[in-house]
Amino acid sequence: MSKDEIRILTPTAMLGYGFPVKWFKKGLEMNPDIIAVDSGSTDSGPHKLGLGAMTCSRDAYYKDISLLLEACYEKKVPVFISSAGGDGSDSHVDVFVDIVRSIAREKGYRFNLAAIYSEMKKDYVLEKLKRGKISPCGPVEPLTESEVKEATSIVAQMGAEPYLKALKESDKLDIIISGRSYDPVPIAVLGLKEGFDPGLCWHMGKIMECGALCAEPAGKAIFGILKRDHFILEPLNPAERCTVYSVAAHTLYEKTHPYLLPGPGGTTDLSETRFEQLDDRRVKIYGSKFIPAEKYTVKLEGAKKVGYRSIFIAGVRDPIEIEHIDEIIDRVKKDVEDYFSHIPKESYQMIFHLYGKNGVMGNYEPEGDIKPLELCVILEVAAATQEMATAICSRARTEMLHSPYEGRIATAGNIALPFTPLEIPLGAVCRFNVYHLMEIDDPTEPFTIKFMEV
Amino acid sequence: MAKMVPLKDIAKVIRSKNAGPFEMTLDIIFKNKEDYEKVKASGVITKELIAGLYNLPAEKVLAFVYFDAANAIKATLPRQRPQGSIGETDMHAAQQHVPLMNIMVPWE
Numbered sequence: 001m002s003k004d005e006i007r008i009l010t011p012t013a014m015l016g017y018g019f020p021v022k023w024f025k026k027g028l029e030m031n032p033d034i035i036a037v038d039s040g041s042t043d044s045g046p047h048k049l050g051l052g053a054m055t056c057s058r059d060a061y062y063k064d065i066s067l068l069l070e071a072c073y074e075k076k077v078p079v080f081i082s083s084a085g086g087d088g089s090d091s092h093v094d095v096f097v098d099i100v101r102s103i104a105r106e107k108g109y110r111f112n113l114a115a116i117y118s119e120m121k122k123d124y125v126l127e128k129l130k131r132g133k134i135s136p137c138g139p140v141e142p143l144t145e146s147e148v149k150e151a152t153s154i155v156a157q158m159g160a161e162p163y164l165k166a167l168k169e170s171d172k173l174d175i176i177i178s179g180r181s182y183d184p185v186p187i188a189v190l191g192l193k194e195g196f197d198p199g200l201c202w203h204m205g206k207i208m209e210c211g212a213l214c215a216e217p218a219g220k221a222i223f224g225i226l227k228r229d230h231f232i233l234e235p236l237n238p239a240e241r242c243t244v245y246s247v248a249a250h251t252l253y254e255k256t257h258p259y260l261l262p263g264p265g266g267t268t269d270l271s272e273t274r275f276e277q278l279d280d281r282r283v284k285i286y287g288s289k290f291i292p293a294e295k296y297t298v299k300l301e302g303a304k305k306v307g308y309r310s311i312f313i314a315g316v317r318d319p320i321e322i323e324h325i326d327e328i329i330d331r332v333k334k335d336v337e338d339y340f341s342h343i344p345k346e347s348y349q350m351i352f353h354l355y356g357k358n359g360v361m362g363n364y365e366p367e368g369d370i371k372p373l374e375l376c377v378i379l380e381v382a383a384a385t386q387e388m389a390t391a392i393c394s395r396a397r398t399e400m401l402h403s404p405y406e407g408r409i410a411t412a413g414n415i416a417l418p419f420t421p422l423e424i425p426l427g428a429v430c431r432f433n434v435y436h437l438m439e440i441d442d443p444t445e446p447f448t449i450k451f452m453e454v
Numbered sequence: 455m456a457k458m459v460p461l462k463d464i465a466k467v468i469r470s471k472n473a474g475p476f477e478m479t480l481d482i483i484f485k486n487k488e489d490y491e492k493v494k495a496s497g498v499i500t501k502e503l504i505a506g507l508y509n510l511p512a513e514k515v516l517a518f519v520y521f522d523a524a525n526a527i528k529a530t531l532p533r534q535r536p537q538g539s540i541g542e543t544d545m546h547a548a549q550q551h552v553p554l555m556n557i558m559v560p561w562e
Contacts, residue, residue: 042475043546045538138476139516139532245466248524249483254471256479258521258528273523306540351541360543362534364508366553382540431539432475 006190006226007032008204013211013220015039015064015081016056023221023236028071030223033078035068036186038209039096040083042432043254046303048087050152050430054095055086062099069100072174073109080163080176080186087301088155088180090119096177101454110453111174114166117448118179120154120300124446125438133439137299138256140435147433151302154434155180158298159264161443163189170451179447180301182263183209191226202268203288204231206261207250214250215240230286232278242283244275264299265443266292295439298446302434307348307382309426310389312397314415316375320407321414325354325375327406328414332399339395348383348392377415386425393423456560461499464489464561470551475537477516478547479530480504480554490525498559504529507553 009032012019016039039055047053054061065081072079085092097115104111125148128134134143148154158181166176167189176186184205191201204224212219215235225232233242251270252258259270272287316322329352337345355376358365379396383389401413408414440446462468467483482499484490493499501518505511508531517530535541544550 042537043472045545046475046536047538138474140476245483245485245525249467249481249526252479252481252483252521252524252526252528254473254479256473256477256530257517258519258524258526270523275523309540349540353543360549361552362543364510364531364534364550364553366507366509380541429540432536435474435476435536 003194004228006034006194006196008187008190008208008224008226009035009077009221010037010187010208010211010224011035011068011221012037012064013209013213014041014055016060018060018064019220020237021067024067024071027221027223027236028075028077032223034080034190035071035077036080036208037068038082038181038183038186040086040088040180040183042301044086046430046432048085049089049155049301049432050303050305051428052089052091052152054092058095058099061096062103065096065099066103069103069107069109069111072111073107078174078176080178080189082178082181082183082186084177084179088118088178089153090117090179093117093177093179097452097454100175100177104454112170112172113175113177113452113454114170114173115450115452116158116162116166116176116178117450118155118158118181118446120156120446122148122154125154125300128438134300134436137435137437143434143436147304148302150304151434152304152430154300154302156298156300156438156446157182157264158185158447159443160185160189160192161265162447162449164193165444166449166451167193169449184263187224196226196228198290199268199288200226200231200286202261202263202290203251203270203273203285204233206268207233207247210250210253212237212240213253214247215242216246230284232282232284234282238281241281244277244283247283247285248275265296266290296441296443297437297439300434300436300438301432303430304433305428306431307384307429308386308389309380309382309429310386310393310423311381311426312379312393312417312423313419314377314397314400314417316377316415317373318410318414320409321405322372322375324405324407325357328400328403331403332396335399335403336392336396340392343388348381348388350392350396351380351382353378353380382429386427390423390425397422456562458558459561460555461557461559462555464493464559468551468554470547470549472533472537472547473530476533477530478533478550479528480551482527482554484525487525492561493559494520496560499527499557501529503557504554507557
C-alpha cells in the first residue's frame with residue numbers, strides 16, 4: 001500500500017541549541033510520520049574533529065533529546081538524528097546512544113535503536129587513495145598519505161542508503177542515531193524509502209535541515225508535507241511565515257552554487273523549481289529534480305592538530321603611531337625572530353590582526369588606504385607547544401610596548417592593554433586537512449550499523 | 455544618463471557565508487522580479503567585477519550565477535585559509551559581503 005504523503009516535524013536546525021517546546025508540541029498534534037533533526041556542521045570549526053570535542057555540551061544534548069524521546073514514546077513517532085555531536089565521529093554517536101539509554105532508564109521507556117557509524121578506518125582510506133579513488137572537494141590540495149595519517153579522525157558523509165538499510169533490516173525501529181550524514185538525509189530518507197520523487201525528497205531535506213530558517217522572520221520549528229508531485233512547508237510558530245521569497249532565498253544558503261547541489265550519489269537540480277504561495281504562511285514547492293551521478297562518492301572530512309596558540313590584545317590611539325603601524329609590526333617581528341634565533345623560524349607563526357585596518361577581510365579588503373582613529377591589535381602566535389607560543393607572544397608584546405618608532409613623542413608605552421594575563425593561552429589549534437570525495441562501490445560499504453534495545 | 459545607486463539601497467539581502475571549510479559564498483537577493491531583472495539587464499554585475507572587488511583574478515571565482523527562481527545572484531570564492539585554522543579572521547565568513555554593498559547600478 002503506497003502512501004500519498006509523508007509528514008515530517010523538524011523542531012530545530014541544530015540539536016543541542018534548544019528549541020521552543022510549544023511549537024514542537026503543536027507539530028506533534030499535526031500527526032508527523034517522523035521527527036528528524038540534524039546535529040552536524042563543519043561551520044563551528046575544525047576543533048571537533050581535531051580534538052574530539054562536541055558542538056554542544058552533553059547536558060544541552062540531553063535536554064533536547066529528552067523532549068524528542070518523550071514524543072517518540074508517547075506518540076509512537078520515530079526519531080532520526082544525524083551527525084551526532086556536530087562532527088559525527090564514532091565516539092559522539094556513542095555519547096548520543098548513551099544519552100538515549102540514560103533517558104530511557106530514567107523514564108522507563110523502551111526503544112529499538114539503530115546506531116550508524118561513519119568514521120573511516122585509516123587503512124581503508126589509504127587503500128582508496130592508492131587506487132586513485134579520492135579527489136579534492138572544491139579548492140583543496142590533493143590528499144596525501146601523510147595527511148591521512150596525521151588526521152585525528154576522518155568521517156565520511158553518508159547518503160540515505162545506510163538509513164534505508166537499517167530501516168529494511170528492522171521494521172520496528174524507533175530511533176536512528178547516525179554519525180556524519182549529508183545534512184538532508186534524515187528528512188529525505190522516508191520519502192526515498194516510499195518511492196517519492198527523489199528531487200523533492202532531497203530539496204525538502206535541504207531546506208528543512210535548517211529548521212524554520214527559511215521563514216520570515218527566521219525561526220526554529222518547521223513542518224513539511226511531502227506529496228507525490230510537490231511538498232509544502234509551514235513554520236510552526238504562527239508569528240513566522242514561509243513566503244515564496246523566503247524559501248527561494250534559503251535554497252541558496254551556504255552552498256557553492258544556487259541550484260546545483262551535489263550530494264552522495266547525485267546532484268539536486270533546482271533550475272526548474274517553482275515556488276507557489278499557498279496561503280499566508282505556507283509555500284508549495286515543485287519541479288526539483290535529482291540527477292544520479294555516474295560514480296557514487298561520499299565526502300570525507302578530517303582535521304589535525306597543528307600546534308598551540310597564545311594571543312595578546314591591545315589598543316592603539318596615538319595617530320603618529322597608527323601612521324607607522326606597519327613598520328612597527330615589521331620591526332617587532334624581526335626583533336622576536338632575532339631573539340628566538342635558536343629555534344627554527346618555520347616552527348612558529350606570528351600573525352598580527354589589525355582591527356580597524358583590514359582586520360576582517362585581509363587580502364580581500366578593497367579599501368586599501370584608510371586612516372583609523374583607533375586600532376585593535378591582536379597578535380596571534382602559533383607554536384609547537386603552549387609554553388613556546390606564550391613565550392614568543394610575551395616577547396613580542398614587550399617589544400611592541402616599549403620600542404621607539406619614527407616621530408614618537410609619547411615615550412611611556414605604545415599599547416593599551418585591557419586584559420591580564422597579558423598573554424592569553426588559547427590551547428591547541430586545528431586545521432581541516434581532509435575535505436575530499438571518495439568513490440565507493442556500495443553506498444553502505446564503509447558504514448557500520450548496530451541494532452540495540454534500550 | 456541613468457542615476458547610479460548603490461546596491462545596498464536596492465537589494466533585500468546582501469550576505470556572505472561559508473560554503474564548507476574552504477569556500478565562501480556571496481548572495482545578493484532582490485525584493486522582486488522587477489528589480490532583479492533590471493539589475494540583470496544592466497550587465498553591471500559580472501564575475502570580473504566580483505573578482506576585482508576581492509582582489510582576485512576572475513578564474514579564481516568558483517561560481518558566478520544569476521538564479522532567476524530566487525531573484526538572486528550568487529558568487530563563490532575560495533577562502534583565504536581553511537576555516538578555523540591559524541590566522542583566521544572570520545570563522546563563518548559572515549562579514550565578507552561589504553564590498554558588494556557599494557556596487558553602483560544604473561537606477562531611475
